[in-house]
Structure formats: C-alpha cells, structure tokens
Amino acid sequence: MRTLVLDSTYFPVRIVSWQKAMILLFTGRAEMVTQYKERKIMGVTENFTLPKILRLFSRHKSEKKVRFSRHNVFWRDAFTCQYCHVKHSTSQLTIDHVLPQSRGGKTSWENVVSACSPCNTRKGNKLPHEANMKLLKRPVQPKWSPQICLRLKRDDPEEWSQWFHLKAV
Ligand SMILES: [Zn+2]
Incomplete structure (x- = not known):
C-alpha cells in the first residue's frame, strides 16, 4: 500500500509507504486528497483510513536533479x-x-x-x-519530472497516472 504525494501546486513529487504518509498527515505537513476504501489500520482509539493521495502544504523544490541511469x-x-x-x-x-x-x-x-x-x-x-548518422536531438540533463522520477509498481492505483500525464510506451 503506497501513497502518492503531491506538492501544494498538485505536482506529483514522490511515492511513499503508507506509514510515511501517515506521519506527513499527523504532523500537519499534508492533507488527504483521496483515500483507499476499505483499507484501515487499527488505532488505539479509532481506525484510520489509509491515504491514496496526499497534498503537501509546501512547494516542491525544482532544483532536484534527475538521477543518471x-x-x-x-x-x-x-x-x-x-x-x-x-x-x-x-x-x-x-x-x-x-x-x-x-x-x-x-x-x-x-x-x-x-x-x-x-x-x-x-x-x-x-x-x-x-x-553518416544524425542525432534526433541534442542530449541534455532532463528536468525533474514524475515520468522519470516516480516509478509506478503493478499494484499502484491506476488513477495516479492522471497526475503524471503518462504516455503509453
Ligand atoms: Zn536505431
């Protein structure tokens, strides 16, 4: 169970475990956007619904570099x-x-x-x-983008992709 984290402008910035997502939520750094239905963890006094998408109150720092691989x-x-x-x-x-x-x-x-x-x-x-060959385009360091930096897994919710504008490969 993972959680997609958006920044304050709704830009997807990372995917975290639900445990980390709960910490972001409980420490007041993020708010719930959508939650998993029927997925609850037992709390001491109440049940918590697990977040599917969270939105941070802060903005993503755009200077983050894309890892070379x-x-x-x-x-x-x-x-x-x-x-x-x-x-x-x-x-x-x-x-x-x-x-x-x-x-x-x-x-x-x-x-x-x-x-x-x-x-x-x-x-x-x-x-x-x-x-006698020609390059399609000049190779450059790409800007940080969800398509490159967030790796979706098979079990992740399909609705996340609407935030990525993913192109089918
Ligand atoms: Zn070729």
Whole structure:
C-alpha cells in the first residue's frame, strides 16, 4: 500500500509507504486528497483510513536533479533510438556514447543517448557524422519530472497516472 504525494501546486513529487504518509498527515505537513476504501489500520482509539493521495502544504523544490541511469536515459529519449527514430522496448535498447568511450567520451547526460542494437553496432567507435548518422536531438540533463522520477509498481492505483500525464510506451 503506497501513497502518492503531491506538492501544494498538485505536482506529483514522490511515492511513499503508507506509514510515511501517515506521519506527513499527523504532523500537519499534508492533507488527504483521496483515500483507499476499505483499507484501515487499527488505532488505539479509532481506525484510520489509509491515504491514496496526499497534498503537501509546501512547494516542491525544482532544483532536484534527475538521477543518471540507463532506464532514465531511455525515459528522457522516450524509448526512441536517437539515430533511426524507431521506438523500442527497454530490452531492445542500448546506451550509446556519442563521443565513444574509447576516445574519451564520458558517461553523462550530455554524451549518452538511447540507441537500438543495429544503430549502436553501425556507429561503433565513430562520431555520428563519421558514421553518416544524425542525432534526433541534442542530449541534455532532463528536468525533474514524475515520468522519470516516480516509478509506478503493478499494484499502484491506476488513477495516479492522471497526475503524471503518462504516455503509453
Ligand atoms: Zn536505431
């Protein structure tokens, strides 16, 4: 049982365990938006309904950085090979260093893109123009976004996705 936490502007910021959600609620840092029906924990003097969505009274700090990971690179690139522009599943995608590692290229948001295996093989140790290939867009560090930073699990309520504006992959 998890709780989606929105900030004061209704921007989704994190997903927490119901235990953490109860603490946010009882310490006056958040208010209930929706609750799980029929889900109650036994209190000493009363039953508490578990929160499904909470809203914080404070605003989300936007300087939070997106953690660099393979999965998050795929998210940034919308699961699309940056060379052939074809959308792929995670298992078909690889990470390509625009400036190859063998030539001093770093593993960073600015030098790493999603590529399908055939494109990655074709590019090899070359720069895109040397391999006659063109990048779909310049790779940059993405801004914090729920799509990248909040990982939904199978059991999470479907209604949460309306706060994310998720695109089907
Ligand atoms: Zn490709």
